[in-house]
Amino acid sequence: MIGFLRIIHVAESRKLMIQCNRIRKCGFSVQTAESSVQWSDSVVPCLDSHAYGTMLRRCIQKNDPVSAKAIHCDILKKGNCLDLFATNILLNAYVKAGFDKDALNLFDEMPERNNVSYVTLSQGYACQDPGGLYSRLHREGHELNPHVFTSFLKLFVSLDKAEICWWLHSPIVKLGYDSNAFVGAALINAYSVCGSVDSARSVFEGILCKDIVVWAGILSCYVENGYFEDSLVLLSCMGMAGFMPNNYTFDAALKASIGLGAFDFAKGVHGQVLKTCYELDPRVGVGLLQLYTQLGDMSDAFKVFNEMPKNDVVPWSFMIARFCQNGFCNEAVDLFIRMREAFVVPNEFTLSSILNGCAIGKCSGLGEQLHGLVVKVGFDLDVYVSNALIDVYAKCEKMDTAVKLFAELSSKNVVSWNTVIVGYENLGEGGKALSMFREALRNQVSVTEVTFSSALGACASLASMELGVQVQGLAIKTNNAKRVAVSNSLIDMYAKCGDIEVAQSVFSEMETIDVASWNALISGYSTHGLGRQALRIFDIMKKSDCKPNGLTFLGVLSGCSNAGLIDQGQDCFESMICDHGIEPCLEHYTCMVRLLGRSGQLDKAMNLIEGIPYEPSVMIWRAMLSASMNQNNEQFARRSAEEILKINPKDEATYVLLSNMYAGAKQWANVASIRKSMKEKGVKKEPGLSWIEHQGDVHFFSVGSSDHPDMKLINGMLEWLNMKATRAGYVPDRNAVLLDMDDEEKDKRLWVHSERLALAYGLVRMPSSRNRILIMKNLRICSDCHSAMKVISSIVQRDLVIRDMNRFHHFHAGVCSCDDHW
Numbered sequence: 150m151i152g153f154l155r156i157i158h159v160a161e162s163r164k165l166m167i168q169c170n171r172i173r174k175c176g177f178s179v180q181t182a183e184s185s186v187q188w189s190d191s192v193v194p195c196l197d198s199h200a201y202g203t204m205l206r207r208c209i210q211k212n213d214p215v216s217a218k219a220i221h222c223d224i225l226k227k228g229n230c231l232d233l234f235a236t237n238i239l240l241n242a243y244v245k246a247g248f249d250k251d252a253l254n255l256f257d258e259m260p261e262r263n264n265v266s267y268v269t270l271s272q273g274y275a276c277q278d279p280g281g282l283y284s285r286l287h288r289e290g291h292e293l294n295p296h297v298f299t300s301f302l303k304l305f306v307s308l309d310k311a312e313i314c315w316w317l318h319s320p321i322v323k324l325g326y327d328s329n330a331f332v333g334a335a336l337i338n339a340y341s342v343c344g345s346v347d348s349a350r351s352v353f354e355g356i357l358c359k360d361i362v363v364w365a366g367i368l369s370c371y372v373e374n375g376y377f378e379d380s381l382v383l384l385s386c387m388g389m390a391g392f393m394p395n396n397y398t399f400d401a402a403l404k405a406s407i408g409l410g411a412f413d414f415a416k417g418v419h420g421q422v423l424k425t426c427y428e429l430d431p432r433v434g435v436g437l438l439q440l441y442t443q444l445g446d447m448s449d450a451f452k453v454f455n456e457m458p459k460n461d462v463v464p465w466s467f468m469i470a471r472f473c474q475n476g477f478c479n480e481a482v483d484l485f486i487r488m489r490e491a492f493v494v495p496n497e498f499t500l501s502s503i504l505n506g507c508a509i510g511k512c513s514g515l516g517e518q519l520h521g522l523v524v525k526v527g528f529d530l531d532v533y534v535s536n537a538l539i540d541v542y543a544k545c546e547k548m549d550t551a552v553k554l555f556a557e558l559s560s561k562n563v564v565s566w567n568t569v570i571v572g573y574e575n576l577g578e579g580g581k582a583l584s585m586f587r588e589a590l591r592n593q594v595s596v597t598e599v600t601f602s603s604a605l606g607a608c609a610s611l612a613s614m615e616l617g618v619q620v621q622g623l624a625i626k627t628n629n630a631k632r633v634a635v636s637n638s639l640i641d642m643y644a645k646c647g648d649i650e651v652a653q654s655v656f657s658e659m660e661t662i663d664v665a666s667w668n669a670l671i672s673g674y675s676t677h678g679l680g681r682q683a684l685r686i687f688d689i690m691k692k693s694d695c696k697p698n699g700l701t702f703l704g705v706l707s708g709c710s711n712a713g714l715i716d717q718g719q720d721c722f723e724s725m726i727c728d729h730g731i732e733p734c735l736e737h738y739t740c741m742v743r744l745l746g747r748s749g750q751l752d753k754a755m756n757l758i759e760g761i762p763y764e765p766s767v768m769i770w771r772a773m774l775s776a777s778m779n780q781n782n783e784q785f786a787r788r789s790a791e792e793i794l795k796i797n798p799k800d801e802a803t804y805v806l807l808s809n810m811y812a813g814a815k816q817w818a819n820v821a822s823i824r825k826s827m828k829e830k831g832v833k834k835e836p837g838l839s840w841i842e843h844q845g846d847v848h849f850f851s852v853g854s855s856d857h858p859d860m861k862l863i864n865g866m867l868e869w870l871n872m873k874a875t876r877a878g879y880v881p882d883r884n885a886v887l888l889d890m891d892d893e894e895k896d897k898r899l900w901v902h903s904e905r906l907a908l909a910y911g912l913v914r915m916p917s918s919r920n921r922i923l924i925m926k927n928l929r930i931c932s933d934c935h936s937a938m939k940v941i942s943s944i945v946q947r948d949l950v951i952r953d954m955n956r957f958h959h960f961h962a963g964v965c966s967c968d969d970h971w
């Protein structure tokens with residue numbers, strides 16, 4: 150190069166500035182021009198093609214595409230003196246710099262091309278039509294050699310067009326390159342991406358001199374396409390052929406053994422990794438992390454992680470994600486902080502994972518801090534990170550913020566919609582969830598099984614069978630109804646809407662049944678008070694391949710409690726601990742306390758509470774309080790109330806139950822004292838509400854409400870029912886009115902209870918052909934309404950179904966499904 154350069158004199162400085170301005174007109178800044186002017190004609194007036202080629206190669210080595218472009222400007226001013234060799238170097242500079250448009254323009258303007266030109270262009274993303282590029286190369290008569298075939302095969306794969314790799318396979322065989330290891334490895338990779346394992350194996354067998362790259366390629370092909378056992382056989386053959394494993398083969402071996410569940414073999418692979426010193430390789434390291442996290446051994450996984458190089462974001466992201474998925478959210482946060490201290494820049498996967506941990510742990514404060522970091526590093530427009538942020542706010546019950554983020558998201562996908570729908574559903578906002586579901590349909594979102602499951606869950610929470618049936622119809626239309634998650638939601642929806650027979654029918658028609666399917670059906674029978682049927686389904690489940698979990702036993706225990714099956718419930722509780730090794734949680738103990746208390750075994754229930762290895766919850770003491778009141782045991786009732794108010798001094802249910810207990814005993818002074826205490830502490834009683842759905846509209850009623858537009862018809866129906874019920878032998882239970890008033894006033898008040906108003910509306914507006922009337926209630930049905938409903942079901946000759954806060958009551962021909970045990 151020295152022979153081509155000369156010293157720049159001070160007198161020529163003005164000339165240099167003029168040259169900088171000229172280069173800037175080519176699209177560069179003054180600084181770029183000044184840095185590039187050393188290559189200009191004012192510096193080197195007699196450069197030839199060889200010299201330019203040498204300088205361009207230096208630009209490639211230094212990763213300096215700007216200078217390469219400046220040199221190109223200078224070449225064009227001199228009339229393009231480059232020969233084919235130097236032009237290919239310039240083309241390579243553009244391709245490696247990612248200047249796709251410039252590379253394509255240069256390629257099209259080349260006066261002559263050779264196969265090197267085509268290979269160079271194929272190594273980038275400038276050409277989006279690889280088939281057309283190959284045809285052009287062939288038409289121009291350029292040589293087809295192994296390098297050409299390999300480059301084009303890689304181009305097909307990089308552009309997601311690997312399925313046309315067979316198009317090149319024919320000329321490869323025709324020219325005899327199918328036995329070439331270099332070409333064969335590229336073909337195996339292309340067929341692997343297509344899923345054509347047999348074709349890849351055929352190529353492998355045709356390679357004469359197989360090297361480690363070929364072996365690694367075929368092993369990866371088998372593993373990536375799920376042929377785990379065959380891949381391990383190939384690994385053994387590779388060893389017998391005398392090849393030592395490398396990082397790629399170790400990675401394939403780990404994936405195969407994990408896929409087969411052969412964890413002992415995988416640990417053996419780990420031993421080989423240590424012997425050959427590949428444990429520091431990032432690819433092998435991530436494979437080992439996958440092994441130990443799959444085993445649930447986060448301790449050993451963390452040991453592997455600590456031995457790995459810490460400059461790559463992938464292992465950090467992997468461990469943070471696995472900690473979150475295994476419920477170790479605090480450890481995930483600590484690891485994220487360590488990553489930041491190590492100056493490793495998080496990517497979208499890291500941020501999505503740590504945000505998922507915040508959502509699982511409901512860490513609102515940390516989520517907001519991470520939101521600031523997301524904006525700072527510029528990932529707020531990434532749809533995956535935004536979805537994770539929406540999930541954090543939704544799970545932290547900040548739906549307004551979640552919906553705001555959702556509205557601002559420009560590139561929404563189906564996960565975005567699902568996150569908001571699930572968020573509303575989890576908060577009990579069924580109406581808003583269904584409204585968002587309708588909006589998704591209007592926006593022609595390709596809804597998934599998650600969307601349908603959430604929509605059906607919203608219908609279940611609203612007890613809206615009409616809407617549920619419509620959602621089911623749409624699921625059938627979009628081929629989602631047979632998916633396990635959707636079928637499970639259908640079972641739950643029909644059970645919660647009062648039709649356990651249809652729920653059983655959906656279960657019976659399922660092709661694949663998982664533990665959630667069994668749980669949904671058992672829970673449905675339990676909620677309907679059909680404890681013996683729940684036990685029958687549980688017995689069938691135990692004979693199947695599905696193993697019962699804690700939720701299964703919770704459903705069975707709830708069914709025994711609702712049906713008063715004391716012996717079966719106790720046996721089930723003991724079996725859960727002794728036979729299945731499941732540690733009881735607070736919900737299990739609550740069911741047992743309710744079961745023992747309702748059967749009059751208050752001492753046993755209290756002993757069970759005192760034997761709980763952790764602090765009893767409000768729900769446990771509330772179950773004890775309710776049972777004590779039913780058994781008129783004031784001592785246990787007072788003890789239970791005291792324990793509840795220690796935990797939550799403003800628990801309105803406790804005040805109400807105590808007030809009801811004193812009112813039942815006509816201790817009006819104590820009732821007044823309780824109500825005064827409630828007023829002083831700002832505790833308000835939840836008003837009793839009942840609602841009924843008709844033609845897609847939900848009608849709400851409270852005690853004595855008179856603002857319904859059909860109130861005259863409702864009152865007329867109530868008078869008729871009162872008269873008919875009295876003639877049929879109905880006697881009002883005035884003890885159900887816990888107010889100090891005379892008997893006549895109590896009788897009047899009983900007939901304006903919210904469930905009777907809802908029933909009257911249903912009888913007025915629903916045609917007689919509709920044999921079943923479903924009423925929802927937010928509190929427990931009172932004893933008098935329970936008696937009245939039995940009589941009315943005989944009078945109107947319809948099935949009356951009432952779902953209160955605890956369970957369903959099916960009234961048919963004067964009998965309730967609960968057998969008066971509730």
